[in-house]
Amino acid sequence: MSTFQAPKGTYDLLPPASATYLAVRDALAAPLKRSGYGYVETPGFENVELFARGVGESTDIVTKEMYAFETKGGDRLALRPEGTASVLRATLEANLHKAGNLPVKLWYSGSYYRYERPQKGRYRHFSQVGAEAIGAEDPALDAELIVLADQAYRSLGLRGFRILLNSLGDRECRPAYREALQGFLRGLDLDDETRRRIEINPLRVLDDKRRDVQRQLEGAPLLRDHLCDACRAYHDEVRALLTAQGVAFEDDPRLVRGLDYYTRTTFEFVHDGLGSQSAVGGGGRYDGLSEMIGGPALPSVGWALGVDRTVLALQAEGVTLELPPVTSVFAVPLGDEARRVLFAAVTELRRAGIAADLSYGGKGIKGAMRSADRSGARYTLVAGERDLEAGVAQLKDMESGEQEAVALDKIVDRLRTLLG
Numbered sequence: 001m002s003t004f005q006a007p008k009g010t011y012d013l014l015p016p017a018s019a020t021y022l023a024v025r026d027a028l029a030a031p032l033k034r035s036g037y038g039y040v041e042t043p044g045f046e047n048v049e050l051f052a053r054g055v056g057e058s059t060d061i062v063t064k065e066m067y068a069f070e071t072k073g074g075d076r077l078a079l080r081p082e083g084t085a086s087v088l089r090a091t092l093e094a095n096l097h098k099a100g101n102l103p104v105k106l107w108y109s110g111s112y113y114r115y116e117r118p119q120k121g122r123y124r125h126f127s128q129v130g131a132e133a134i135g136a137e138d139p140a141l142d143a144e145l146i147v148l149a150d151q152a153y154r155s156l157g158l159r160g161f162r163i164l165l166n167s168l169g170d171r172e173c174r175p176a177y178r179e180a181l182q183g184f185l186r187g188l189d190l191d192d193e194t195r196r197r198i199e200i201n202p203l204r205v206l207d208d209k210r211r212d213v214q215r216q217l218e219g220a221p222l223l224r225d226h227l228c229d230a231c232r233a234y235h236d237e238v239r240a241l242l243t244a245q246g247v248a249f250e251d252d253p254r255l256v257r258g259l260d261y262y263t264r265t266t267f268e269f270v271h272d273g274l275g276s277q278s279a280v281g282g283g284g285r286y287d288g289l290s291e292m293i294g295g296p297a298l299p300s301v302g303w304a305l306g307v308d309r310t311v312l313a314l315q316a317e318g319v320t321l322e323l324p325p326v327t328s329v330f331a332v333p334l335g336d337e338a339r340r341v342l343f344a345a346v347t348e349l350r351r352a353g354i355a356a357d358l359s360y361g362g363k364g365i366k367g368a369m370r371s372a373d374r375s376g377a378r379y380t381l382v383a384g385e386r387d388l389e390a391g392v393a394q395l396k397d398m399e400s401g402e403q404e405a406v407a408l409d410k411i412v413d414r415l416r417t418l419l420g
Ligand code: ATP
Pocket: 082, 114, 116, 121, 122, 123, 124, 125, 126, 127, 128, 277, 278, 279, 280, 281, 282, 283, 304, 305, 306, 307, 308, 309
């Protein structure tokens, strides 16, 4: 142990478990890569004001969860709590939306930071894979993103998740609903903070997880009864497209993202094996966000999937991913000359694309074979003085225990054949 520990609410990814994280990240991104999404990477921190406006002044993320700081140069920055605002900022800054090819479709993957109360599935540093389709209003685009997330989870073997779907309306129909909701909420028995929220961000109150609040919300007016014709038609089309693709979803009229620039389609992927941190991913349309950060009107839709919680969901379902072996061939040199020869053999195997490793540190045969065992390699390659005199190395199949002498210049060929 060193004097230091990982900061509260964080954890380290270490082998062998880290291989699963990497595979999950790859699997979540794979459907995007074959659907026209290009890779985008933005800095880990941004001007704090971008998030205040782009996530919303009244959200928990901005009021409580942001790691904000002032630099030596006097800039006010924040570690990114989410990806959408940064990706939209980068798109506008580079004028990608003016290249005449809308929507701009982008995907990303990385670390995000929120000062939260740490619990299982809720960390201060976590990882997301995200996608944004910027500059088009088309129900097929909303449906595409939901279908791709569904495919991503399924490709990992996950089955115990559900898709919750709702429409939040738009500038046309939401104001009247907002007032109706406020009228209803003002009549409830709520604490002061929630009362304040009614005035700033009433839709968020619907998201309150406390049981006594939920009970009072039972008769609350629902947006689906207030949608304008255009929003209703749009939502019906998204639903029809999903149904036609065999993607099952549940209508959840209480599902919200409580900000004015989130519009129409909103969805969440929840997994029932995760307890209270059940959301493995979520997203929706944010037609007003570009204007909020000083850009032109650019109707857009996106999602972010949580890598950490997806890994927990795999564990909850008892799914183990089939990962390629870290090492296929482990070489054990006995003596200095053998080290030179096997070092060359290992280098050549790696050049040929075969995962190979060598016993380092001049271990004796016993210790070296223990390392070979631990490496999980299917084959070991042992050479001592007598083998070298005969121009061979001993190739052992660790599964069957069979051993054969292979000519030194035939090692790569032989292993290529054996490993297929
Ligand atoms: P929650 O309601 O659980 O706080 P959220 O609405 O804040 O989730 P989003 O901002 O939509 O989450 O982020 C998308 C996904 O990122 C979530 O569905 C979740 O899987 C993951 N995520 C969000 N916050 C955390 C966190 N603190 N630790 C681990 N994963 C997280």
